[in-house]
Amino acid sequence: MADATSNLPAVNRQWLINGNPRGRALEVSDFKQQEVALTPLADGEIRVRVEYLSFDPSQKGQMENVSGYASGNELGDIMNASGIGEVVESRHARINVGDKVLGRLGWQEFAVMPAAAAQVVPNDTFLTARLGPLGGTGLTAYFGLFRIGRPEPGDTVVVSGAAGAVGSIVGQMAKIMGCRTVGIAGGAEKCAWLVEELGYDAAVDYKNERVKSQLRELCPDGIDVFFDNVGGSILNDALACIANHARVVVCGGIARYEQASLPPGPANYFNIVFRQATMQGFLLTAYEKEFAHAQQRIMRWIDGGQVVFKEDVQHGFENIPATLLRLFSGANFGKQLLKL
Numbered sequence: 001m002a003d004a005t006s007n008l009p010a011v012n013r014q015w016l017i018n019g020n021p022r023g024r025a026l027e028v029s030d031f032k033q034q035e036v037a038l039t040p041l042a043d044g045e046i047r048v049r050v051e052y053l054s055f056d057p058s059q060k061g062q063m064e065n066v067s068g069y070a071s072g073n074e075l076g077d078i079m080n081a082s083g084i085g086e087v088v089e090s091r092h093a094r095i096n097v098g099d100k101v102l103g104r105l106g107w108q109e110f111a112v113m114p115a116a117a118a119q120v121v122p123n124d125t126f127l128t129a130r131l132g133p134l135g136g137t138g139l140t141a142y143f144g145l146f147r148i149g150r151p152e153p154g155d156t157v158v159v160s161g162a163a164g165a166v167g168s169i170v171g172q173m174a175k176i177m178g179c180r181t182v183g184i185a186g187g188a189e190k191c192a193w194l195v196e197e198l199g200y201d202a203a204v205d206y207k208n209e210r211v212k213s214q215l216r217e218l219c220p221d222g223i224d225v226f227f228d229n230v231g232g233s234i235l236n237d238a239l240a241c242i243a244n245h246a247r248v249v250v251c252g253g254i255a256r257y258e259q260a261s262l263p264p265g266p267a268n269y270f271n272i273v274f275r276q277a278t279m280q281g282f283l284l285t286a287y288e289k290e291f292a293h294a295q296q297r298i299m300r301w302i303d304g305g306q307v308v309f310k311e312d313v314q315h316g317f318e319n320i321p322a323t324l325l326r327l328f329s330g331a332n333f334g335k336q337l338l339k340l
Contacts, residue, residue, distance in 0.1 A: 156219050161254060175200075
């Protein structure tokens with residue numbers, strides 16, 4: 001155990017929730033800063049200097065107190081987020097000063113937490129990957145594709161939000177399984193990245209192309225697996241193009257995150273009946289016992305060059321709220337992180 005308060009600043013800067021963005025776009029004013037004094041640790045606690053924060057669309061849902069999908073937060077709470085940091089004080093024998101840990105650190109410069117809530121991680125080349133392909137985003141891709149999508153060699157797999165943190169991993173895993181992959185993304189640069197670097201067989205630029213007609217052309221025998229991160233009109237277009245016994249994986253709904261009311265159901269939903277298809281959502285927590293095995297497989301794929309990933313790293317404590325907003329404007333390119 002160690003106590004090093006003399007080497008730390010007197011205050012901790014934090015970002016608090018200052019608004020509920022349900023039914024509207026997220027704004028920087030939905031957050032406010034505060035400074036609080038650092039207080040002594042209790043037995044069993046550690047203090048972590050936050051180094052990297054992870055950003056995911058579900059954080060907006062947390063602010064809206066949406067039950068089931070993401071745990072809610074209240075006005076005035078520290079904005080919740082996963083992160084990686086360095087232990088600067090420890091009142092627990094298992095964790096030492098200088099250890100790198102992963103946990104729910106929140107939007108702040110220093111996080112105090114029970115040692116049991118922190119995972120000690122190696123300070124290696126995979127450090128930030130543990131917030132991306134080796135963390136929640138990679139695990140979401142893995143279990144959504146393999147447990148719900150059930151890809152088979154020769155299947156055509158289409159992924160919406162394909163240049164995002166989850167979608168970019170899904171397509172590469174599908175290629176490993178011997179599938180033909182088509183990604184849907186916004187802009188020529190992202191679509192080129194999907195094909196030229198990630199190995200997607202084709203890409204559809206939803207900002208400049210008609211999604212349904214492109215899917216019909218690129219998937220003449222229909223879509224066997226549709227991994228959906230977007231919802232809305234893109235989901236509707238994909239449902240019009242599914243093959244017999246298709247599997248539709250409902251992972252995210254970026255298209256509905258900023259709407260005041262729920263969008264109408266997809267007009268082409270009855271094609272699920274005609275094609276004897278399945279459409280299923282999932283929560284990552286259902287597969288927690290299998291995380292370690294999945295992470296080992298993903299790490300082998302990264303080591304072998306079968307899975308590559310891109311990180312979009314912003315910088316500075318003052319830029320934390322604006323970094324979350326990047327996810328909803330499509331400004332991020334790859335896994336969104338911020339380095340404090």
